[in-house]
Amino acid sequence: MKQVKTKAPDEMRAEYDFSRAVRGKYYERYRTSSNVVVLDPDVSEAFPNAVAVNKALRSLVKKRLSVAKRTSRRGGPTTR
Numbered sequence: 001m002k003q004v005k006t007k008a009p010d011e012m013r014a015e016y017d018f019s020r021a022v023r024g025k026y027y028e029r030y031r032t033s034s035n036v037v038v039l040d041p042d043v044s045e046a047f048p049n050a051v052a053v054n055k056a057l058r059s060l061v062k063k064r065l066s067v068a069k070r071t072s073r074r075g076g077p078t079t080r
Contacts (some may be wrong), residue, residue, distance in 0.1 A: 039053070
């Protein structure tokens, strides 16, 4: 038996006026300033909020920079 699809009720109110809307008006600004990172579920369970994630990442960056300074050769780039 074939099912009949019913049209979902329109959620837009009649008073919304998009006649002067501009598609993509803020697209470039959003694209250049947005840096959303999606964590895997198992990783997100380890952090209660964004502050904890940033703190952990800053700690890793600091550690990496200190190791890079100790292992770099004079005048040459680091290999890491």
